[in-house]
Amino acid sequence: MSIAPFRLALLDTQHDRTTFDSGSEPLNRYLREQVSQDIRRRVTACFVALAGENRIAGYYTLASTSMLLTELPASMGKKLPRYPTVPAIRMGRLAVDQEFKGQGLGGALLADALDRSARSEIAAYALMVDAKDKIAAAFYRHHGFIALPDSPLILFLPLATIQSF
Numbered sequence: 001m002s003i004a005p006f007r008l009a010l011l012d013t014q015h016d017r018t019t020f021d022s023g024s025e026p027l028n029r030y031l032r033e034q035v036s037q038d039i040r041r042r043v044t045a046c047f048v049a050l051a052g053e054n055r056i057a058g059y060y061t062l063a064s065t066s067m068l069l070t071e072l073p074a075s076m077g078k079k080l081p082r083y084p085t086v087p088a089i090r091m092g093r094l095a096v097d098q099e100f101k102g103q104g105l106g107g108a109l110l111a112d113a114l115d116r117s118a119r120s121e122i123a124a125y126a127l128m129v130d131a132k133d134k135i136a137a138a139f140y141r142h143h144g145f146i147a148l149p150d151s152p153l154i155l156f157l158p159l160a161t162i163q164s165f
């Protein structure tokens with residue numbers, strides 16, 4: 001399916017957050033009411049796909065996190081140094097406006113988050129995501145993410161797999 005020409009940018013005050021509707025009220029409300037404060041406090045970064053000048057067609061958030069070695073699948077954990085945790089980047093939220101769903105935008109935003117994480121000079125073992133439900137988890141598994149054995153709604157993709165492309 002062809003993807004409409006979207007422009008990716010850091011969220012700024014010019015962008016219209018009022019009309020965004022992903023079909024998930026918590027994700028809409030976060031963009032409308034909370035994200036600016038989180039950005040100011042440096043606890044998240046928010047990237048948007050813009051349709052036209054300022055209309056937000058989709059967004060995602062990234063922040064630093066860490067993963068316990070013991071929560072990873074044993075076969076992966078044993079290949080890592082024996083520190084208690086490994087550094088990771090967390091994509092806390094990802095949402096596409098209903099009008100733009102099914103056009104490849106969600107996949108493009110995920111690819112952008114992976115690329116941005118893999119290009120960072122600050123080391124991170126994986127991109128980790130919080131899926132809001134089983135349907136969202138299936139979206140991430142479709143893109144190669146692996147669920148934590150004890151937390152099926154938390155998934156990750158080692159960034160070394162991206163860099164090797």
Ligand SMILES: CC(C)(COP(=O)(O)OP(=O)(O)OC[C@H]1O[C@@H](n2cnc3c(N)ncnc32)[C@H](O)[C@@H]1OP(=O)(O)O)[C@@H](O)C(=O)NCCC(=O)NCCS
Binds near residue numbers: 092
């Ligand atoms: C999940 C979401 C981001 C997907 O966005 P989208 O733009 O509709 O998805 P795309 O069109 O980019 O789909 C990309 C691929 O993922 C697949 N896909 C989409 N949703 C899927 C799902 N729930 N399960 C499995 N595969 C899925 C598509 O079939 C497509 O496959 P292809 O590339 O092999 O053709 C969007 O539906 C959304 O915003 N949902 C509400 C919020 C949400 O669930 N966020 C997720 C994390 S909290």
